[in-house]
Amino acid sequence: xxELIRHxxxxxxxxxxxxxxxxxQTSACQACKAQSMCLSSESQQRRISARMLExxxxxxxxxxxxxxRLAWRAVLLAYVLPFVVMVAVIAVLDYATTWxxxxxxxxxxxxxxxxxxxxxxxxxxxxxxxxxTAMKEN
Numbered sequence: 001x002x003e004l005i006r007h008x009x010x011x012x013x014x015x016x017x018x019x020x021x022x023x024x025q026t027s028a029c030q031a032c033k034a035q036s037m038c039l040s041s042e043s044q045q046r047r048i049s050a051r052m053l054e055x056x057x058x059x060x061x062x063x064x065x066x067x068x069r070l071a072w073r074a075v076l077l078a079y080v081l082p083f084v085v086m087v088a089v090i091a092v093l094d095y096a097t098t099w100x101x102x103x104x105x106x107x108x109x110x111x112x113x114x115x116x117x118x119x120x121x122x123x124x125x126x127x128x129x130x131x132x133t134a135m136k137e138n
Contacts, residue, residue, distance in 0.1 A: 050134035
């Protein structure tokens, strides 16, 4: 069974079966005992949309969950594959053409832009697949 990644949050608003939830994303430094002496600790507030598993109201404290496997797939799509595309374009163009490094580098960056453009065309399908769920905290 998949492990779940969980975050606590507060419902800001609801619409249909979806809730907008504000979570506080903390860095690993937040648990450190030397945090008060260090300047690198940080936390950020994030707003995410989550499918409600039960009726929720604005102000409810909730737990937002996503399957760890889906989180790793999202990392793959957002960071790893674009890097692979960029390196592949550089390798192919550098080997197959006599273009300058500046042209090859520019085209490799453009390939990443095209990759993200194609990814954005599948946004609705990806949002259904990579959805968060929310339920009241106990």
